[in-house]
Amino acid sequence: MKLISNVLLLIILSGLVACSPQIKKQSATTIELNSGWQFSEADQNEWRTASVPGCVHTDLLNHELIEDPFYRLNEHNMQWIDKKDWEYKTTFTIDKSTYSKEQIALNFEGLDTYADVYLNDQLILKADNMFRGWEVDCKNVLNEGENTLRVYFHSPIKVGLDIYDNYPYVVQSSANDLAKIGQVPGEKWVSPHVRKAPYQFGWDWGPRLVTSGIWEPVTLKAWDNAQLVTIHTQQKVLNDSEAKLTSTFEIEATADETAQLAINIDGQQLANKKVHLKKGTHTYPIDFTIENPQRWWSNGLGEAHLYQLEGELSTSAGTESFEHTLGLRTxxxxxxxxxxxxxxxxxxxxxxxxxxxxxxxxxxxxxxxxxxxxxxxxxxxxxxxxxxxxxxxxxxxxxxxxxxxxxxxxxxxxxxxxxxxxxxxxxxxxxxxxxxxxxxxxxxxxxxxxxxxxxxxxxxxxxxxxxxxxxxxxxxxxxxxxxxxxxxxxxxxxxxxxxxxxxxxxxxxxxxxxxxxxxxxxxxxxxxxxxxxxxxxxxxxxxxxxxxxxxxxxxxxxxxxxxxxxxxxxxxxxxxxxxxxxxxxxxxxxxxxxxxxxxxxxxxxxxxxxxxxxxxxxxxxxxxxxxxxxxxxxxxxxxxxxxxxxxxxxxxxxxxxxxxxxxxxxxxxxxxxxxFAPIMAVPDTKTDDLLIYAVSDKFEDTPAQLNLEILDFEGKQLWSHSADVNIKANTSTIVFKEALKSLLKNINTSQVVLSTKLSVDNKLVYETTSYFKEAKDLILPKPNINTKVEKVAKGYQITVSTDKLAKNLYLSYDEAEGWFSDNYFDLLPGESKTIVFETKEDINNLQKQLLIRTIQDTY
The missing domain is CATH 3.20.20.80 (Glycosidases)
Known part of the structure; x- marks a missing residue:
């Protein structure tokens, strides 16, 4: 969801001049303040360009003042950064039209974390929570013309230590607060006291790199009469014929006034309503109906259909819009x-x-x-x-x-x-x-x-x-x-x-x-x-x-x-x-x-x-x-x-x-x-019986064909089974069961693979391979793997084939960035598989440079 900026709306509307007799007057001006920033260690007055949104670590890295924190042991040498205070500053200009607006507010979507904000050297905000935005009325300290904005970030470690040392008890933390790596005096757990991302203090998969900075955008908004703060849309009724909804407008007004609200769905107005705004911040509901609604479904069950909702607030000062996508579902x-x-x-x-x-x-x-x-x-x-x-x-x-x-x-x-x-x-x-x-x-x-x-x-x-x-x-x-x-x-x-x-x-x-x-x-x-x-x-x-x-x-x-x-x-x-x-x-x-x-x-x-x-x-x-x-x-x-x-x-x-x-x-x-396939057949080879479970996410039963084969690693078929099965909807059922003792009689289980395939309407929808022994106990052959490489639109098409079982065939090419459409797969004897190496790079003679490995190559 986002407020449509004045600039964006003017661009959109300018494209409609030829076919629209009127352009709506806009009630609000939104200015982005994300450029022209500088940063310095506090009190050092060594100002360098900074990125906003950003953080001090990446700004230091961009100026080559620190090495890559992820390389080798460099992380351990970066722990001084979070013990320092840092400052960010910028200047911006406010024109007469903007300055003349009744209300002007600075909006910080994210400050990390202990931040004192000064506008024209006046303190306007003391922030203490990374996880929230801050809006500050600022017209009384704003200048028409040039303004200076400065943010002083206190060290989250120093602030945290001060709280820790003065707290009446020790707040229990886990070993994931890596205070030792962080070189925190006394190895004290300060993270519970600091409302910033816990993982930055270290975790059992992450480094200890505690940041400071303006991590989300900064904007200035100026408006007359009223501003549309947000819209919350709630679904009241949903069936095949209609969806009844209510959008609640939250509006801040400077005085009592009559206004017009409207709801547009995918560009079509479905509702409008005259309301009497009250001074202050209040909510105003508007009901509307979508006929023959399309539902939003999760992945695999149907379309994740989204409508585009636009709410409009029109006052004597003009019109302001708020947009969000809308998915109809329960x-x-x-x-x-x-x-x-x-x-x-x-x-x-x-x-x-x-x-x-x-x-x-x-x-x-x-x-x-x-x-x-x-x-x-x-x-x-x-x-x-x-x-x-x-x-x-x-x-x-x-x-x-x-x-x-x-x-x-x-x-x-x-x-x-x-x-x-x-x-x-x-x-x-x-x-x-x-x-x-x-x-x-x-x-x-x-x-x-x-x-x-x-x-x-x-x-x-x-x-x-x-x-x-x-x-x-x-x-x-x-x-x-x-x-x-x-x-x-x-x-x-x-x-x-x-x-x-x-x-x-x-x-x-x-x-x-x-x-x-x-x-x-x-x-x-x-x-x-x-x-x-x-x-x-x-x-x-x-x-x-x-x-x-x-x-x-x-x-x-x-x-x-x-x-x-x-x-x-x-x-x-x-x-x-x-x-x-x-x-x-x-x-x-x-x-x-x-x-x-x-x-x-x-x-x-x-x-x-x-x-x-x-x-x-x-x-x-x-x-x-x-x-x-x-x-x-x-x-x-x-x-x-x-x-x-x-x-x-x-x-x-x-x-x-x-x-x-x-x-x-x-x-x-x-x-x-x-x-996670929508329909699958899961072999269980680790009990006294060979069990095949059919699993389905679908809401209807699915007739299918189950084909099982036991092959030796040279490709010889030792056993097979085919049957029509009914895959029950939205559940798991056993569709095959046979005692392993009789099934594997006279078969060396160290040299065979079970192939399981499931087809619907004679189209293969799922296949897998299974074994009766662990990989370490398999007597794997050395396969002869052939490859054929062709240039295609997305990169390179690679066809691989083998004369013997190639277990967990892995392809890699480290000299170019790219993605293999499949990898680490079992390739059965006599079969071939075509995959694509998606890359934007041109590679000379990929066929010779392609690395191919199987389990058999690792010992």
Whole structure:
């Protein structure tokens, strides 16, 4: 959603002069103040050009005053930056026409974090919260002509330390506040006290780089009579014939006046209304109806149809507009008693929908570096792999508008956390008041997006207090502090945040903490959502994901390092060892390398070198999470959600991500495209029986043909089965079962592969390969792989074929930026596969330079 600037409207309307007898007079002038900025370390008076939106780290980097913080161990040398105060300044000119307006306000959409704002050397604002915007009436200190604007940023660490040292108790934080790396005196946890992005203080996948700066745009708005602050559109009735809606205009007026309101949908006026404005800020509803409405559906279930809504306010001073997209749909979190316990699933447009997706974190530790193209790549990658939900995790940021616009466009529902994660928080009145403003601001900002499905109070705080020993530890060491922290929890997550949702977005539901069981304290498998970390922390087999899945799994994951071409961007060849200082610094999980190595020993042979280790590690992660996704889906409808940790990265690192920092798909991302397929057949080869589960997201039964083959690695068929099956709607059913003992009689299971194919109307819709032994126990042949490369519009078309099984065939070309349309796949003997290497670069003789690897090449 956005206010249409005066300049933009004049441009649009200028194009209509020939066909329109009148151009509407505009009541408001909006001026962007995002250029001409300079910055300096406070009191040093060494001014250099700055970027707004931006931050001090990227400004220092742009002037080559610091080295790349992500390269090798440079992060550790950057910790002085957050201990300093910094200043930003600019000048701007106000013409007579603008200055003559009745009201003029400065709007800062985001200040990070402790900022004193001076206009013409007068203090007009003291900001203390990164997560909200600030609007300041400023006409009384503004000059006609030239003006100076200066923002003084106090060190968030120094401010945090002052609060910490004077607070009556220590507010519990997690090990993710990397105060040691941050060189904080006494290694004190200041992050709970500071309302800025928690992940910047360090996490088990991220660096410690605590920023300051003007991280969102700055504008000046001048207006007469009245301004249209915002519009909130609520759906009252939705059926096949009509949608009845109400748009509530929030208007600030300088005096009582008569005004005209109008609603346009896709350029057609559907309603108008005369209203009597009252002085001050008030709301004015206007009802309208859309005939034969098209619903907004999540990815895979139908079109994510969007209408364009424009609301107009016309007064004697002119007309002002406010736009937002509109998606017509119903969304409900269903919590009902059933034979298992209590349900936890989302119903979209009256239909239960299994949620397929991941947890999402910011795309960079420096937020100004995330381009629109990067946002598009991440969200489109999710959509292309059949995701229908992303959880915006509570340790990052309330994302920028473009993120939600793209989720609206691609049909990705959003589980939206408030920005609280893995910490207890203070509960004094000033902190609670700041949180209230933060919550109000962001709920109001995001509520018109059809993609928003749920508001969630926090990440893992309830689980930490009652399950990680925090409650007991604090009751022993600081009993009054323990009592105060739990009261603060209740004040924030059971009062302030749900009150904001109830007041400003009453049509959506609120869930206090993730994970949580019912309305009580912790998770369990028969109720609520679960963070399932058994595999990572308890060394249990991947197949455990198939056992007793929870109602909704909102976190689970397994790590990998990125591929070599990414490692090359932050390390040197002498660092190519997971135990080198550089690689350990880019591995923030305290058990990370050990867990990867233990699981790798369980499933794969020991890789012969570092590059092979990276490749096998990527497969290990992909196989593990694929097993998890399939385990959740075959447990439909008991389990109705699978959101793995995590989709993306904030820097190049070993992490749980499926897309690395540079946007490269890991093996896991390719595997999700198959594991989240709308219709699939899941073989289970790890029990006494061979079981084939048919899983469908569709709302109708689907007749299909199931074809099974057991082949040896040379391509000889040892067994086959074909049958017509009925794939039941929106659930999982077993469509084949046979005892493995009889099925595999006289078959060497170390040398065979199970091919499973599913066809609908004789068209192949799903295929997969499975094994009866782990990869380390397979006797794999050396395949002869042939390639044929052709130049095509998007890059290069590559056809690969093999005479013998090529397990987890991997293609790479590190000398050009690009993307392979498929990778890490099994290629059966005698079969060929055509993929595309999408790149804008011209490559001489790609066929000879293309690197191809299979599992057999790693030992």
């Amino acid at each position: 969304i409900e979190l269903v919590r009902e008693d059933d034979e298992v316990g209590r349900s936890f699933y989302f119903k979209l447009n009256g239909q239960p929908v299994f949620m397929k997706g991941a947890n999402y974190i910011p795309n960079d530790v420096f937020l100004d570096r995330v381009s629109p193209e990067k946002y598009e790549h991440i969200i489109k990658s999710a959509a292309d792999c059949h995701f229908n939900m992303l959880r915006v995790w509570g340790g990052g940021i309330y994302e920028k508008e473009i993120f939600y616009d793209l989720c609206d466009k691609y049909g990705i529902l959003v589980w939206q956390d408030f920005m609280f994660a893995c910490n207890m928080y203070p509960g004094h009145p000033e902190f609670l008041e700041s949180v209230k403003h933060e919550a109000d601001y962001n709920v109001r900002r995001l509520r018109n997006h059809p993609s928003i499905a749920l508001w969630c109070g926090n990440n893992e705080i309830l689980a930490a207090w009652f399950g990680w020993g925090w409650k007991e530890d604090n009751e022993k060491t600081q009993p009054e502090g323990a009592k105060a922290m739990w009261q603060a929890y209740k004040d924030i997550f059971l009062d302030v945040l749900p009150s904001a949702v109830n007041e400003f977005d009453p049509d959506r539901q609120y869930w206090a903490s993730s994970p949580q069981a019912g309305d009580t304290i912790r998770t369990n498998k028969i109720d609520g959502d679960e963070h399932d970390w058994r595999i990572w922390f308890q060394d249990v087999p991947f197949i455990t994901y198939h056992d007793g899945a929870a109602r909704f799994v909102s976190e689970y994951g397994f790590q990998s390092f990125p591929e070599l071409k990414t490692v090359k961007k932050y390390a040197l060849p002498e660092d190519y060892d997971i135990n080198s200082e550089v690689m350990k610094s880019h591995q923030r999980s305290f058990i990370g390398n050990g867990a990867i190595k233990r699981y790798m020993d369980n499933y794969y042979r020991n890789p012969k070198d570092f590059e092979s280790f990276l490749y096998v590690g990527l497969l290990l992660q992909a196989e593990g999470i694929r097993t998890g996704i399939e385990g959740h889906r075959i447990n439909m409808p008991t389990t109705m959600g699978s959101l793995y940790w995590q989709l993306n990265d904030v820097w190049p690192v070993a992490s749980w991500s499926s897309i690395d920092y540079y946007g490269n798909w890991k093996a896991l991302q390719y595997f999700t495209r198959k594991a």
